[in-house]
Amino acid sequence: MAALSLLPAVYLVVRAAEASGEAWALLLRGRTLALLGGTLGLALAVTGCATAISLPLAWLTTRTSLPGRRVWTVLLCLPLALPTFVSGYVLLAAFGTGGALEAPLARWGVPVPPVYGFPGALLALTLSTYPYLFLALRAGLLAQDPALLESAWSLGLTPAQAFWRVTLPLLRPAFTSGALLVGLYVLSDFGAVALVQYDAFSRIIYMQYEGAYDRAYAALLGLVLVVVTVAVLAWEERARGRASYHRSARGASRATPLVQLGRWSVPALIGCGAVVTLGVGLPVGILLYWAVRGLSSGETSLLGPGLNSVLASGLAAVLAVVAALPLAVLGVRYPGRLSVLLERSAYVGYALPPIVLALSLVFFGIQVATFLYGTLAMLLLGYLVRFLPQAVGAVRGALLQLSPHLAEAAATLGHSPPSVLTRVTAPLMAPGLLAGGALVFLTAMKELPATLLLAPIGFETLATRVWSATAEGQFAQAAPPALVLLAISALGVGLLLSQEGRASPGS
Amino acid sequence: MPPPTRRLTLLLATLLTSTAFAAETLTVYSGRNERLVGPLYKAFTEKTGIEVKVRYGETPQLAATLEEEGAKTPADVFVAQDAGALGALAKAGRLQPLPKDLLSKVDARFRSTEGMWVGLSGRARVVAYNTAKVKPEALPTSILGFTEPSWKGRIGWAPTNGSFQAFVTALRLLKGDAAAKQWLEGIKANAPRTYKNNAAIIEALGRGEIDVGFVNHYYLYAAKKDKGEALPVANHFVAAGDPGALVNVAGAGVLKGTKKAAAAQKLISFLLDAQAQKHFATETFEYPLVPGVEAAATLPPLSKVGSPDLDLSKLEDLRGTLKLLQETGVL
Numbered sequence: 001m002a003a004l005s006l007l008p009a010v011y012l013v014v015r016a017a018e019a020s021g022e023a024w025a026l027l028l029r030g031r032t033l034a035l036l037g038g039t040l041g042l043a044l045a046v047t048g049c050a051t052a053i054s055l056p057l058a059w060l061t062t063r064t065s066l067p068g069r070r071v072w073t074v075l076l077c078l079p080l081a082l083p084t085f086v087s088g089y090v091l092l093a094a095f096g097t098g099g100a101l102e103a104p105l106a107r108w109g110v111p112v113p114p115v116y117g118f119p120g121a122l123l124a125l126t127l128s129t130y131p132y133l134f135l136a137l138r139a140g141l142l143a144q145d146p147a148l149l150e151s152a153w154s155l156g157l158t159p160a161q162a163f164w165r166v167t168l169p170l171l172r173p174a175f176t177s178g179a180l181l182v183g184l185y186v187l188s189d190f191g192a193v194a195l196v197q198y199d200a201f202s203r204i205i206y207m208q209y210e211g212a213y214d215r216a217y218a219a220l221l222g223l224v225l226v227v228v229t230v231a232v233l234a235w236e237e238r239a240r241g242r243a244s245y246h247r248s249a250r251g252a253s254r255a256t257p258l259v260q261l262g263r264w265s266v267p268a269l270i271g272c273g274a275v276v277t278l279g280v281g282l283p284v285g286i287l288l289y290w291a292v293r294g295l296s297s298g299e300t301s302l303l304g305p306g307l308n309s310v311l312a313s314g315l316a317a318v319l320a321v322v323a324a325l326p327l328a329v330l331g332v333r334y335p336g337r338l339s340v341l342l343e344r345s346a347y348v349g350y351a352l353p354p355i356v357l358a359l360s361l362v363f364f365g366i367q368v369a370t371f372l373y374g375t376l377a378m379l380l381l382g383y384l385v386r387f388l389p390q391a392v393g394a395v396r397g398a399l400l401q402l403s404p405h406l407a408e409a410a411a412t413l414g415h416s417p418p419s420v421l422t423r424v425t426a427p428l429m430a431p432g433l434l435a436g437g438a439l440v441f442l443t444a445m446k447e448l449p450a451t452l453l454l455a456p457i458g459f460e461t462l463a464t465r466v467w468s469a470t471a472e473g474q475f476a477q478a479a480p481p482a483l484v485l486l487a488i489s490a491l492g493v494g495l496l497l498s499q500e501g502r503a504s505p506g507s
Numbered sequence: 508m509p510p511p512t513r514r515l516t517l518l519l520a521t522l523l524t525s526t527a528f529a530a531e532t533l534t535v536y537s538g539r540n541e542r543l544v545g546p547l548y549k550a551f552t553e554k555t556g557i558e559v560k561v562r563y564g565e566t567p568q569l570a571a572t573l574e575e576e577g578a579k580t581p582a583d584v585f586v587a588q589d590a591g592a593l594g595a596l597a598k599a600g601r602l603q604p605l606p607k608d609l610l611s612k613v614d615a616r617f618r619s620t621e622g623m624w625v626g627l628s629g630r631a632r633v634v635a636y637n638t639a640k641v642k643p644e645a646l647p648t649s650i651l652g653f654t655e656p657s658w659k660g661r662i663g664w665a666p667t668n669g670s671f672q673a674f675v676t677a678l679r680l681l682k683g684d685a686a687a688k689q690w691l692e693g694i695k696a697n698a699p700r701t702y703k704n705n706a707a708i709i710e711a712l713g714r715g716e717i718d719v720g721f722v723n724h725y726y727l728y729a730a731k732k733d734k735g736e737a738l739p740v741a742n743h744f745v746a747a748g749d750p751g752a753l754v755n756v757a758g759a760g761v762l763k764g765t766k767k768a769a770a771a772q773k774l775i776s777f778l779l780d781a782q783a784q785k786h787f788a789t790e791t792f793e794y795p796l797v798p799g800v801e802a803a804a805t806l807p808p809l810s811k812v813g814s815p816d817l818d819l820s821k822l823e824d825l826r827g828t829l830k831l832l833q834e835t836g837v838l
Contacts, residue, residue, distance in 0.1 A: 031836065089710075097716035197701045203667065204838075209567050214826070215574065293734075355568055362575045374581060452564040453572050457534065468563065472540050473706035473726060474733050 004385055008349035009226050011360030015219030023217040027224070032204065036224065038118075039201040042193075043186040045122055047179050050130040053275060054178070058137035060268050064259045072272050073138070074494045077438065079279035080131040081489030083446040083463055084124070085191035085470065086482055090286045091115045091124050092196070093475075100289060120196035125186050127279050132185070132439065133178035136394060139435035140174025141167070143398050146257070159259070173400045176236050177393030180347065183232065184389075187225055187351040201225070202353050209355060222356045229351045233344050284486065291479035302462070302484050309461040310488060312376070312451075313444035316383035320440040321433050323384060324391035329421065332399045333407070343396070346388040354449040357386055361454055374456055382450040387443055391436040398432020399425070438496040445489050462488070532558040533770050534581050536573060538566025538588040539757060543791050551777045557770050566592045567669065573762070574599055583765040584774055586757070589669045590619075590626070593760050594823025597623035602760040609772060612779045613796045617756050620820045626756030627778050628787040629794030631724040631812050632674050633742040634751070635709060640718045646743045650678075650751025653719070654693025662699040663708045663717035666837050670705065670723050670755060676828045678750045681815055684831065691835045706730075712740045719743075723755075724806070728792040747813020754794065754814035755822070 057076055061069045079087070094101045095115045105112050114120055144167065152162040193200040201221075208218035261268055324346075331343030349357055361382045365373035372378045402425065410424040411417070426433065448463050455461070462485040469478035537544060541563050548559040562569070566588040573580055573596060585602075587593050596602050602623045610618050610625055617626035634653070636646060647653060653662060665671050679687040700717055702708045708720035709730045724742050731738050745751040759778060761771040777783060784795035794802050794809045802808060832838040 029833075031833070092710075096711070097714055099714060199701075206667065209571050215571060355571075358568075359571060359575050362572055366576050366579050370579065449568065452562075453568065457560045457562045464563070468541050471565075471704075471706065472542060473709060473729050474542065475710075476733050477542075 004381065005346045005348055005388055007364055007385060008352055008357050008360040011363045012219045012222045012226060012356070015215050016223050019216040019220045023220055027220055035199055035204060036201045038199065039187060040228070042118065042121055042125070042200065043183040046125045046129060046186050047183045049122065049126040050133050050182050051175070051179065053126070053130045054133035054137055057272065057275065058134055058141055060272065062138055062141040064261050064268070066261060066265065066268055070497070072276070073497055074490055075276045075280055076134055076272070077131045077442065077493050078486060078490055079127055080442040081446055081486050082128070082283055083191065083448060083466065084128055084189055086466060086478070087128055087283060088124055088192045088196060089470065089475070090283045091120070093286050094282055100286065116196055117198050121193050121198040121200070124192040124196055125189065128192060129182045129185055132181040133175070135435045135439055136174045136178030136397060137171060139394055139432045140171045140397050142431040144170055174397040176239060177397050180232065180236055181390055181393060184229060184347065184351040187228065188353050190353055205353050205356065215359070218356070222352055225351045226348055229348060233347055284483065287479040287482050290475045291483070293476065302465070302481055305460040305462050305465045305481065306484055306488065308459055309445055309463065309485070312379060312383065312461065313441050315380055316387060316444040317437040317441040319380060319384050320387050320391035321395065321437045323388060324395045324436060325421070325426065327392055328396040328399050329425070332396060333404060343392060346392045349385055350389045354386065354447070358382065358450040358453040361385065361450070376456055376459070379451065379455045379459070382454045383444050383447065386447070386450060387440045390439045390443065394432050394436030394439060395429065398429040402428055434496050438493045441492050441496065442489050445485060530556055530558045531767065531770055532560055533583050533767055533774060535559055535561045535584045535586060535774070536569045536582045537561050537563050537586045538569050538592065539586050544586065547778060547783050547786055550782065551774055554777065555773060557773070559774070570596055573601055578764050580762055580764070582762050583767050583771045584759060584761055586759045588757050589673060590624070590756050590758055590819050590822055591669055591673055591825055593619070593624040593758050594820060596760065597621065598823060601763055603763040603768065605761060605775065606772060609776055609779070616819060617796050620818060624758045624760035625775065625779070626758040626796050628757050628791070629754045629796055629809060630670065630757060631744065631794065631814070632670070632751055632753045633722060633724045633744055634719050635712055635722050635727055635740055635742055636719045637712050637715055637739055638741050639739045640715060643743060648746040649749045650745050651690055654690060654697065656697070658719070659697045661718035662694060662697055663702055663711055663720035664694070664699050665702045665704050665708060666832060668704050671721060672825055672828050672832070673755050673822045674750070674753050675832065676822050676825060677753045677815065677817055679828060679831065680817060680821055681750045688831060688835060691831065691837055695835060695837060709740060713738050725792040744807055744812060747811065748815050750815055752813050752815060753817070754809065754812060756796065756819060757793070
């Protein structure tokens with residue numbers, strides 16, 4: 001499994017070795033490094049803003065009496081379902097010059113949000129990626145043992161102090177796993193930054209494929225991203241520290257009592273509403289506007305692509321969670337150089353633009369696994385390599401909250417390690433597993449570049465259908481599949497998260 | 508023979524014979540959009556009975572995939588959005604020469620000089636403009652005219668787009684590197700807005716975000732189909748012989764190592780037939796390249812567009828262009 005995750009890195013090294021001296025000179029050019037710096041800055045800024053949004057939302061939907069928590073949770077995750085090249089167009093269509101909302105906002109004297117350059121990229125990417133942190137923090141909060149909070153209260157801390165000194169530090173693994181996903185994703189993204197006209201590092205990589213057909217130089221640039229990823233992972237490990245996140249004393253765990261919001265419910269609801277409007281309401285509105293206004297000719301049935309999308313994404317979600325489990329267990333329960341390395345290797349390819357990932361799998365398929373090439377299995381492999389970090393992060397966060405004593409008790413009662421895993425550990429980690437599965441399902445539904453190149457010929461998904469229309473400027477025809485994509489994603493996430501209630505450690 | 512073996516032999520025989528009668532299939536990697544060319548592939552199957560399996564994608568990504576797949580590629584035909592991709596593949600030795608009768612269907616300007624690929628339809632560079640904000644008389648007759656300071660903040664371009672880069676290559680070949688550098692710096696001084704592709708430029712023109720944009724001629728018609736005839740955008744063709752009047756081609760080539768070369772050539776021949784050429788003219792508003800087929804009535808005829816005298820295969824040299832774009836800080 002770890003070997004597969006390292007595939008992109010291997011491919012990059014092979015291709016980069018073919019790079020000429022000129023390529024190296026270009027790489028070290030001031031402008032290249034400046035672009036890298038700018039993109040890293042963007043990644044940090046987006047992570048910061050996403051945290052500012054997700055932390056309160058995660059707390060509101062898990063620890064308070066906010067009405068309609070389930071529904072809000074699903075709605076707040078939905079921006080993840082939208083491909084960035086669509087959300088970019090949506091922002092421009094709404095707030096860009098001559099956009100749909102320019103006149104109404106001017107009438108009410110509301111300033112138009114900036115949608116170009118760095119601020120535009122910040123807005124677009126924050127809205128697209130905050131659900132990563134949201135889901136991770138939620139899983140972290142749900143899995144926390146209330147006894148730790150209660151001990152804090154009994155020792156004289158106020159609820160606010162307890163939150164800062166107990167709850168937040170306990171969220172560190174969840175936070176870092178979510179932050180990693182957000183930050184690394186920003187590095188890899190091309191769709192959003194291209195549309196808001198921001199010069200990002202990913203653009204130079206795409207340029208090499210589009211202009212020079214120079215895979216060697218592109219590979220060299222990709223390796224830079226891999227190096228950055230490794231550095232970020234090293235920092236994350238240091239930041240996480242060696243703290244233990246579970247209880248050490250005996251006792252059973254229960255659900256944390258909810259904070260009653262009372263009159264604070266209204267501002268809380270308004271806050272949630274605002275985020276959902278920007279993240280979901282706006283895209284849906286613009287898509288409907290395109291669909292209605294457009295002179296679309298008869299669109300062929302969406303049933304085929306819809307079923308394909310669900311099949312591929314569903315399988316990817318299951319595979320990713322199943323693959324993440326042993327990796328996370330190894331990394332957490334049996335820490336050591338090798339196991340940690342294996343677990344971290346899952347992230348190596350994550351910051352790479354998807355085209356690089358797709359080509360590395362083409363390379364693998366053609367040279368090594370020819371019988372797999374062109375089959376659905378190849379596509380699932382691609383999804384697995386791309387989305388494993390998401391599953392690993394969520395699973396690891398949940399595992400860290402679990403006391404090893406339960407597993408040890410089961411072992412002393414005669415269970416073999418796999419049996420312990422399936423009958424004790426996994427059910428207790430359910431919130432983390434479900435969050436991981438939901439995450440992979442959402443992002444697999446909208447995946448495009450790898451799907452275009454690796455899927456069996458003729459295997460259309462909703463995402464490829466949307467792309468096919470937007471590539472020719474046919475936004476009216478892009479709207480129906482995009483809306484169906486959102487609807488199915490909402491259903492899928494809703495279903496997965498509905499299992500959360502039944503599976504939390506308190507029950 | 509004991510019964511089970513007899514049954515097995517019968518089964519095997521049926522399988523083998525059924526394979527012999529099964530339809531032949533061609534695998535096409537198509538950088539041309541399904542909406543545009545899908546109907547043509549279907550018409551080909553109806554006419555010849557040869558099944559066509561198509562992998563749609565972006566031309567450069569498909570080209571990179573073909574290079575990555577190398578000799579083991581499952582593809583038989585590559586239909587590309589621009590000649591640069593075909594040139595790159597030809598240079599990498601991934602294409603096989605096409606028969607002379609196929610090549611001679613189009614003018615020598617619109618095919619590879621080594622016979623590795625053939626153009627299917629023409630795509631003219633134009634300056635699209637917002638009709639509400641710009642009068643056609645105010646538009647320069649040469650692409651070089653847009654470096655005038657009066658155009659500051661009004662231009663949109665897509666420097667990462669293949670067609671734009673092909674145009675810059677043509678500019679370099681026709682006027683020299685120094686003049687091309689001067690033009691790029693001149694436009695850059697006019698603070699142009701950068702877009703991802705031609706469709707995004709037209710969309711922005713429609714909203715009045717920019718006044719003029721450097722695009723290919725047919726995107727206007729797709730946008731009008733999507734947003735309605737009232738879209739305030741029109742095409743401006745620069746003077747004949749100007750580098751800005753470049754007509755690039757979308758084309759096709761047959762992959763080396765394919766076992767279905769005959770069927771592949773049949774497909775390309777079909778795409779050069781009157782029926783397919785007329786489809787390009789009426790559905791996508793591109794220029795048909797085969798003599799005898801008229802372009803759409805709203806377009807100036809190809810002869811009047813006056814594409815500068817240039818060997819299109821030379822547009823394959825994008826490396827020099829990219830270097831220039833990076834030197835001038837455009838990319």
